Amino acid sequence: MSIKDKAYIVGIYEHPTRLATDKTVMMLHAEVAAGALADAGLTKNDIDGYFCAAGDTPGLGQLSAADYLGLKTRHIDSTDVGGSSYLLQVGHAAEAIALGKCSIALITLAGRPRAEGMATGTQPRAPAVPMPESGFESPYAPATANMYAMAAMRHMYQYGTTSEQLAWVKVAASHHAQYNPHAMLKDVVTVEDVVNSPMIADPLHRLDCCVISDGGGAIILTTPEIAKSLKRPLVKVIGAGEAPKHQMGGKVDLTYSGAVWSGPLAFAEAGVKPADIKYASIYDSFTITVVMQLEDLGFCEKGQGGRFVSDGNLISGVGKLPFNTDGGGLCNNHPSNRGGLTKVLEAVRQLRGEAHPKVQVANCDVALAHGTGGSLGTRHAAATVIMERE
Amino acid sequence: MAQAQDRKISAPAVNLETQHFWDGAAEGKLLYKKCTQCGEPHFYPRTHCPFCFSDKTEWAEASGKGTVYTYSVMRRAPIPYAIAYVTLAEGPTMMTNIVDCDLDSIKIGQAVRLVFKPSEGGPPVPMFTPA
Numbered sequence: 001m002s003i004k005d006k007a008y009i010v011g012i013y014e015h016p017t018r019l020a021t022d023k024t025v026m027m028l029h030a031e032v033a034a035g036a037l038a039d040a041g042l043t044k045n046d047i048d049g050y051f052c053a054a055g056d057t058p059g060l061g062q063l064s065a066a067d068y069l070g071l072k073t074r075h076i077d078s079t080d081v082g083g084s085s086y087l088l089q090v091g092h093a094a095e096a097i098a099l100g101k102c103s104i105a106l107i108t109l110a111g112r113p114r115a116e117g118m119a120t121g122t123q124p125r126a127p128a129v130p131m132p133e134s135g136f137e138s139p140y141a142p143a144t145a146n147m148y149a150m151a152a153m154r155h156m157y158q159y160g161t162t163s164e165q166l167a168w169v170k171v172a173a174s175h176h177a178q179y180n181p182h183a184m185l186k187d188v189v190t191v192e193d194v195v196n197s198p199m200i201a202d203p204l205h206r207l208d209c210c211v212i213s214d215g216g217g218a219i220i221l222t223t224p225e226i227a228k229s230l231k232r233p234l235v236k237v238i239g240a241g242e243a244p245k246h247q248m249g250g251k252v253d254l255t256y257s258g259a260v261w262s263g264p265l266a267f268a269e270a271g272v273k274p275a276d277i278k279y280a281s282i283y284d285s286f287t288i289t290v291v292m293q294l295e296d297l298g299f300c301e302k303g304q305g306g307r308f309v310s311d312g313n314l315i316s317g318v319g320k321l322p323f324n325t326d327g328g329g330l331c332n333n334h335p336s337n338r339g340g341l342t343k344v345l346e347a348v349r350q351l352r353g354e355a356h357p358k359v360q361v362a363n364c365d366v367a368l369a370h371g372t373g374g375s376l377g378t379r380h381a382a383a384t385v386i387m388e389r390e
Numbered sequence: 391m392a393q394a395q396d397r398k399i400s401a402p403a404v405n406l407e408t409q410h411f412w413d414g415a416a417e418g419k420l421l422y423k424k425c426t427q428c429g430e431p432h433f434y435p436r437t438h439c440p441f442c443f444s445d446k447t448e449w450a451e452a453s454g455k456g457t458v459y460t461y462s463v464m465r466r467a468p469i470p471y472a473i474a475y476v477t478l479a480e481g482p483t484m485m486t487n488i489v490d491c492d493l494d495s496i497k498i499g500q501a502v503r504l505v506f507k508p509s510e511g512g513p514p515v516p517m518f519t520p521a
Contacts, residue, residue: 122466126400135402135412136434139515140487141464146473149462157460157498201462249440250422250433250482252475254460378485 002269007094008227008236011040011220012345016182020112020214026068028110028216036218041230049075049102053085056111056336075102081381082373086341088383091240093221103223110216111336120212120337121145147377149201151254152288165306167194169287170207170330172314177327179356184211185331208287210329217341233352234390241265246379258382259296266384274298278364279350281343283371284328316359325359340371351389365389392493397469401512412513420452420504420516433482454504455479463493476518490519
């Protein structure tokens with residue numbers, strides 16, 4: 001049994017706000033849900049499966065959200081593994097639809113860390129309830145930036161990756177963001193701009209880090225039959241994979257991510273290879289995240305990611321693998337400190353032919369969205385989704 | 391030159407599974423766990439071996455010798471500090487801080503030795519300094 005061709009993405013919406021001082025988190029969830037429903041041509045009471053991540057949704061799992069939104073469903077999934085949760089949920093929703101457990105699935109993400117003044121990357125986060133590893137990590141002040149930085153430092157040591165190579169990821173994102181009116185950072189930057197920006201956590205500079213933004217997004221998936229009755233371009237899920245990676249009992253290896261497992265699962269299910277992918281949305285919490293995930297997904301050999309992203313290879317119309325044509329997390333937005341959902345949105349726009357004309361990939365028939373939730377430096381969940389235009 | 395300064399270290403969360411580890415820390419010992427069934431050492435210490443899942447694990451004392459697997463100096467902090475993973479001579483790699491040195495001199499592969507630093511209201515915490 002496979003999810004290939006069993007579920008179609010018929011509704012997407014990205015909240016235009018980047019600073020939501022005038023909205024609650026639940027208002028944002030409701031607004032993105034309404035936006036995706038309008039895009040699909042469906043109404044709230046059509047939803048019979050609701051997917052959200054416990055970590056960005058107020059309340060116990062999704063219960064308060066289901067109450068607030070007035071949902072009556074027959075399938076519940078509040079899986080939370082951080083920023084990649086929504087990529088997992090696209091796969092989970094496709095599974096539920098394939099099995100007949102629901103027919104119209106809604107996925108939402110929303111948050112306002114910027115309005116709340118959160119120092120997302122540099123402030124260690126203390127969990128309300130200690131985790132089993134807490135005593136062995138919290139005293140050392142792990143934040144988000146220095147955890148990814150340790151992966152970057154090891155990658156540089158082991159493979160000769162340079163700060164200039166990492167900077168190309170940001171340069172490519174900025175080339176795309178200039179065409180996105182909603183992007184937080186619209187200025188095109190150079191490699192020099194990135195490597196001369198202030199050091200945050202060696203070897204990551206300020207411009208190696210994604211933005212801190214408010215907002216959110218939503219996705220609606222449905223059955224082939226319902227999708228064909230709607231008036232939207234037909235974009236279907238053809239493969240999905242997910243995998244956790246962690247410290248492996250002390251056999252720590254920060255040179256690769258869980259994409260080495262999630263990627264092959266998704267490619268095998270979809271029956272395509274990296275060379276078939278016309279556009280890739282790659283979670284860009286930091287520039288190093290993109291380099292490692294591209295290697296692990298098989299777009300280049302292990303250790304060659306720095307060379308692969310250099311010289312504009314990720315810029316639409318210039319390079320071989322157009323990525324994050326909305327500007328990604330590095331320039332556009334990173335709602336609720338979670339970049340997985342917006343990765344799906346831009347991939348769907350590309351497949352529909354609805355990306356900005358300056359960044360639209362010609363004949364974009366197969367696209368990939370991939371993300372890392374948690375941290376490359378400790379433990380994370382990798383998730384890969386492959387989609388096709390019919 | 392950016393000499394490491396002492397910063398306030400939060401007290402580690404101690405539970406019934408890790409009390410023995412922190413009692414050892416108070417005596418200047420760095421403990422890890424070893425599985426008596428498959429022989430694999432592991433870190434952080436837990437009751438069930440994460441490799442063979444046996445609950446026949448026992449405590450062992452590390453020599454305190456290790457090498458830097460990777461590190462990063464957090465510059466955007468009131469007091470810059472170096473976080474690291476250090477691979478112990480006994481095998482497992484653990485998260486830690488590199489202290490009492492020039493932060494700009496730290497290198498991957500560098501030999502380091504165990505030191506303990508006081509925490510705020512908790513047991514001392516194992517850290518490393520250049521050997």
